[in-house]
Amino acid sequence: MSLSRSENRRRSSGVPVGRWIIVGVLFVVLVCISFVLYIRSAEADYRAEANQAIRTAKQEAGLKKTDEAIKHVWDDTVWVVTGKDADGNDIFVWELPDGTVTKEKAADGLAKSQAVSRFREENGNLQIVRIIPGWFQGQPVWEIRYESDPSTDRETIVFYSFKDGAKLKTYDLPGK
Structure with a gap:
């Protein structure tokens, strides 16, 4: 038995699967491009x-x-x-x-490796989170952020003078 014309038209009126795949891929590409543009504008x-x-x-x-x-x-x-x-x-x-x-x-100043060595002498093998050059108390410094208590993820910051390596100040940060 053959389908009537109206039944045949009803069955083929849906969007083919291939078009849904293309629409889905285009949507994903659009989302990715939007994300990249957002990140670029944010920074x-x-x-x-x-x-x-x-x-x-x-x-x-x-x-x-x-x-x-x-x-x-x-x-x-x-x-x-x-x-x-x-x-x-x-x-x-x-x-x-x-x-x-x-x-x-x-x-003429304290090298990064020397700042790390000085830190290790005072603190042993505590985990250093970051070390960056900075400015503190009106002079160039090395800032070392480290985990002071690994069990609680507490961090501490210590400043060393860039010129002579003297320890200037230590700050204990509140726990995470």
Whole structure:
């Protein structure tokens, strides 16, 4: 028995599976593109600040090549730009909010590895979470954040002077 024309039309009026797959794939692509654009716009201000810090370090401190720009926030927000000068010396440049620029040769200060060694002498093998250059009490420093109590995930921050490696201050942070 054959179907009537109206029954045949009713059966074929649905959207084919292939079109649903195409619509689904297009939707997933749209969501992915939207996510990428959102992330890019969310970090656009940070990138603009970092690029400005790099330009300032090149103009004011004479850096010829930059390695990285690090934003350090404590009492003030300071950008630390690392790189090389025309002579090939490793240089640290601290850019303060008032426009002041402090430039130091890496060789004239405490190296990152020396700061870690000094920390290990005082604290043993506690887990270091991060170590970054920063600005504290009006001078360049190394900030070391570490887990002071692994059982509670409590963290502590210690500041070491960049110039002579003296321990300046330790702050215990509230538990997580």
